[in-house]
Amino acid sequence: MNKKILAYVALFLVFVYAVVPMLINISGRLDFYYTLTSVALLSIASAGVWLTFYIGRINIGQGAFALAGGYVSAILISQYGFNFWVTLPIAGLFCAVLSVFIGLPILRLRGVYFAMVTLVLTEVMRLTTLALPITQGAKGITSLPLPSGLEIFGLKLIPDFSTLENPKVGFYMMAITLMIIAYAVLYRIVNSRLGHLCRSLQQNEELASSIGVNTTYLRVLTYSISSFFGGIAGASFVAITQSIYPSSFQVADSINFMLNCFLGGLGYVFGPMLGTLMLYFGWDLLFTIGKYQMLVYSSLLIILMLFLPNGVLSLFDRKEKR
Amino acid sequence: MEQIIVNGLYLGAQYALIALGLTLIFSLMNVMNFAHGQMYVMGGFITYTVVSQFNIPFFIALIISGMALAVIGALIEKFLFRPVIKKSKRDESTMLLAAGIGFFLDSVILLAFGEKQRGVPKIIDGVFNWDFRIIMPYDRIVIGCIAIAMIIAFMLLMHYSKAGRAMRALAQDKVAATLMGVNVDRYQMIGFALGAMLAGVVGGLLVTITGINLGMGGPTSTKAFIMIMIGGAGVIPGAIVGGFILGMMESVGLSVLSQYGDITYLLIFASLMIFLAIRPHGLMGKPWG
Amino acid sequence: MKPLLEVRNVTKRFGGLIAVNDVSFDVRKGEILSVIGPNGAGKSTLFKLISSFLKTSNGLVLFRGEIISNLAPHTVARRGVVRTFQETTIFKSMTVRENIIVSHHLQSKASLLGFFLGSRKARADEKRFGESADRIIGLLGLENIANELASNLPQGHLRVLGMAIGLATDPAIILLDEPFAGLNHDETMRLVTLVQRLRDEREVTVLLVEHDIPAVMKISNRIVVLNFGQKIAEGTPQEIQNNPGVIEAYLGSEDMAVGI
Numbered sequence: 001m002n003k004k005i006l007a008y009v010a011l012f013l014v015f016v017y018a019v020v021p022m023l024i025n026i027s028g029r030l031d032f033y034y035t036l037t038s039v040a041l042l043s044i045a046s047a048g049v050w051l052t053f054y055i056g057r058i059n060i061g062q063g064a065f066a067l068a069g070g071y072v073s074a075i076l077i078s079q080y081g082f083n084f085w086v087t088l089p090i091a092g093l094f095c096a097v098l099s100v101f102i103g104l105p106i107l108r109l110r111g112v113y114f115a116m117v118t119l120v121l122t123e124v125m126r127l128t129t130l131a132l133p134i135t136q137g138a139k140g141i142t143s144l145p146l147p148s149g150l151e152i153f154g155l156k157l158i159p160d161f162s163t164l165e166n167p168k169v170g171f172y173m174m175a176i177t178l179m180i181i182a183y184a185v186l187y188r189i190v191n192s193r194l195g196h197l198c199r200s201l202q203q204n205e206e207l208a209s210s211i212g213v214n215t216t217y218l219r220v221l222t223y224s225i226s227s228f229f230g231g232i233a234g235a236s237f238v239a240i241t242q243s244i245y246p247s248s249f250q251v252a253d254s255i256n257f258m259l260n261c262f263l264g265g266l267g268y269v270f271g272p273m274l275g276t277l278m279l280y281f282g283w284d285l286l287f288t289i290g291k292y293q294m295l296v297y298s299s300l301l302i303i304l305m306l307f308l309p310n311g312v313l314s315l316f317d318r319k320e321k322r
Numbered sequence: 323m324e325q326i327i328v329n330g331l332y333l334g335a336q337y338a339l340i341a342l343g344l345t346l347i348f349s350l351m352n353v354m355n356f357a358h359g360q361m362y363v364m365g366g367f368i369t370y371t372v373v374s375q376f377n378i379p380f381f382i383a384l385i386i387s388g389m390a391l392a393v394i395g396a397l398i399e400k401f402l403f404r405p406v407i408k409k410s411k412r413d414e415s416t417m418l419l420a421a422g423i424g425f426f427l428d429s430v431i432l433l434a435f436g437e438k439q440r441g442v443p444k445i446i447d448g449v450f451n452w453d454f455r456i457i458m459p460y461d462r463i464v465i466g467c468i469a470i471a472m473i474i475a476f477m478l479l480m481h482y483s484k485a486g487r488a489m490r491a492l493a494q495d496k497v498a499a500t501l502m503g504v505n506v507d508r509y510q511m512i513g514f515a516l517g518a519m520l521a522g523v524v525g526g527l528l529v530t531i532t533g534i535n536l537g538m539g540g541p542t543s544t545k546a547f548i549m550i551m552i553g554g555a556g557v558i559p560g561a562i563v564g565g566f567i568l569g570m571m572e573s574v575g576l577s578v579l580s581q582y583g584d585i586t587y588l589l590i591f592a593s594l595m596i597f598l599a600i601r602p603h604g605l606m607g608k609p610w611g
Numbered sequence: 612m613k614p615l616l617e618v619r620n621v622t623k624r625f626g627g628l629i630a631v632n633d634v635s636f637d638v639r640k641g642e643i644l645s646v647i648g649p650n651g652a653g654k655s656t657l658f659k660l661i662s663s664f665l666k667t668s669n670g671l672v673l674f675r676g677e678i679i680s681n682l683a684p685h686t687v688a689r690r691g692v693v694r695t696f697q698e699t700t701i702f703k704s705m706t707v708r709e710n711i712i713v714s715h716h717l718q719s720k721a722s723l724l725g726f727f728l729g730s731r732k733a734r735a736d737e738k739r740f741g742e743s744a745d746r747i748i749g750l751l752g753l754e755n756i757a758n759e760l761a762s763n764l765p766q767g768h769l770r771v772l773g774m775a776i777g778l779a780t781d782p783a784i785i786l787l788d789e790p791f792a793g794l795n796h797d798e799t800m801r802l803v804t805l806v807q808r809l810r811d812e813r814e815v816t817v818l819l820v821e822h823d824i825p826a827v828m829k830i831s832n833r834i835v836v837l838n839f840g841q842k843i844a845e846g847t848p849q850e851i852q853n854n855p856g857v858i859e860a861y862l863g864s865e866d867m868a869v870g871i
Contacts, residue, residue: 305415
């Protein structure tokens with residue numbers, strides 16, 4: 001069984017690192033790099049949302065953390081001259097810490113209440129970045145440099161993106177690598193005791209506390225991991241677009257992150273990844289039909305929900321689901 | 323000061339009416355209707371179309387848009403929400419469905435009515451002016467009064483009609499209501515239709531004053547969510563209280579803090595989060611299990 | 612010998628209503644003590660006060676001489692006082708075995724990070740939990756349904772599973788909230804034997820709150836009777852049966868007709 005999983009992973013790695021770039025080169029559709037980079041980064045943020053689902057909370061606030069992470073990175077780069085690669089973990093940690101303070105009170109809420117408060121949180125973050133002087137209001141922070149190189153002990157780990165022949169490939173590699181790390185972490189969490197405890201929390205919080213689980217701690221911990229993912233995704237987006245505005249991540253994005261999870265399936269670790277891919281590509285492909293894009297897209301969503309209410313991956317559900 | 327209060331009451335009456343529909347749907351089916359704002363926008367556009375294209379009097383148009391939305395709501399409940407609720411493992415699936423329906427209605431509105439801001443002519447001209455302390459156009463007063471009258475009618479309906487009593491029983495305890503012989507499917511459909519109808523009527527009311535455009539759906543839904551969280555989700559008086567509170571806060575905020583731009587909403591949202599942290603089920607909500 | 616659990620002058624007010632009024636009693640190590648009383652006597656409230664799912668208005672609950680009242684429920688569980696639930700509260704979408712394994716949480720030596728990284732300690736923990744879960748499954752006779760999803764189980768099995776979850780935490784004292792409610796006579800008697808075996812084989816002290824008088828008479832070493840929030844009697848089943856105050860409290864109530 002373990003060997004089988006390893007084989008799948010190896011296959012996946014070869015596919016995303018070698019086959020996809022090759023296919024893109026053959027087809028000459030270099031714009032796919034950008035699309036796939038976006039999918040990879042959005043799926044990191046969605047992975048965070050999925051994790052909060054795993055403790056039984058509907059999180060429509062990931063946009064807030066993506067925005068916060070993006071601004072942290074942008075401010076550190078533009079005003080303090082930090083290297084992007086250093087700001088990336090800082091942005092994640094900032095969001096994780098922020099989410100502890102936000103999470104402590106609001107994670108006591110359940111169901112729709114939590115969902116709505118997180119929805120409002122996205123709006124609060126947007127309005128805050130509009131109001132604060134350091135974020136420069138609606139103008140945003142623009143013309144950021146491309147990520148510079150990263151050396152540790154003279155060892156060149158990452159080349160300077162501005163020297164790259166095609167930075168798009170660089171960004172693609174970066175996004176894919178981050179995504180793989182994020183999902184590896186997620187997979188480990190879900191399949192370790194931490195995940196079992198999260199599931200116990202999802203199913204019955206009172207019972208969980210009666211078997212000695214510190215539910216508050218676990219909720220806040222999970223939420224901060226989730227927000228860490230959001231911050232990383234936001235900061236990476238800033239690097240690619242070289243700019244950030246209060247409108248870079250809004251309520252619609254938060255809702256999309258949630259939809260990605262639903263679509264892929266809440267019971268499956270790789271659900272959000274598949275969901276993001278499908279939603280993003282679906283939307284892009286439908287662009288060709290012009291003004292009917294939205295109509296077809298939303299109809300598909302509704303039909304999918306009617307026939308696969310537990311996500312696309314439930315198609316592959318064997319009878320004996322854990 | 324008086325002006326701020328009157329503005330707040332006027333806004334609050336409309337808000338409360340939107341929130342009523344949302345909370346009714348939530349209390350009956352445990353569904354957060356993300357498409358509520360779109361239903362409201364749709365009501366506005368239907369009223370506009372009926373008035374301006376067919377030259378039908380505004381009040382009849384209002385009734386038509388209410389009826390149209392009721393039918394749409396009933397169909398959405400019967401053919402979309404009901405099967406999904408029955409099949410899905412988790413109740414959250416209905417959120418995706420609701421969001422999908424929201425997008426769908428948005429696109430229908432776009433195709434049918436276009437992107438332009440639309441409005442209908444004022445129903446009454448003139449401005450009420452009391453010593454320059456309260457200045458209020460007559461049409462706003464009429465619309466505010468209609469909204470309040472509808473809230474009262476809705477409350478009466480819920481308390482004294484058979485359907486109203488059945489829906490209240492259903493909201494309180496689904497199992498007990500079923501045992502008492504309440505037809506769950508039927509009243510959920512009626513409730514959804516009623517909620518959608520309210521959204522449609524408010525949309526129609528506002529089209530005479532602020533007009534209506536495609537982008538108003540999402541923000542309206544968000545505001546409606548806020549109102550029912552203030553009052554307590556699924557509690558009908560809570561929705562009314564929440565609506566008036568939000569109306570007041572906006573009215574005060576917009577007049578006191580107008581020079582700071584959107585800071586009013588930032589303050590409203592932030593204080594809502596603090597409020598919910600202290601009172602997790604709003605002013606009148608019942609705690610969950 | 613010092614009592615294991617002491618309930619001292621515990622009072623709970625809800626607004627103007629006094630649900631539990633100045634109740635005191637001890638639970639000794641290794642005994643099965645039942646709290647009974649007519650409907651609305653405050654049994655459930657008292658139960659929640661002891662397990663710290665409610666805060667007391669007055670009075671203390673001590674476990675091994677240390678105050679446990681008004682602590683967070685998980686802290687109380689950590690000390691060794693574990694409750695089961697009246698409703699069939701279990702982790703629905705886990706199998707029986709997974710339910711029991713996850714409930715070993717308190718006995719883990721490795722940190723959550725250790726589990727995440729798969730440290731040696733964590734792997735040892737997992738192995739230990741698995742073995743312990745199998746022992747509990749054997750003890751409670753759940754072998755045939757160990758890999759069933761909990762949501763598919765019938766009522767009687769759920770009650771046993773609830774107890775298994777409690778046992779997995781390796782408690783010093785287990786608090787059972789109406790364990791026999793809704794079970795038929797045979798199921799009740801099977802559960803009575805089971806609880807007694809738990810006490811004997813795992814040396815767990817048992818405190819239970821119950822409606823079913825015949826079962827209580829059969830299972831208990833001692834009984835505490837509540838009425839209108841106050842303790843009106845305490846003693847062995849025989850003493851309780853012959854206590855005129857108790858009979859009076861139950862007079863006209865249906866419980867008594869079936870019961871004593």
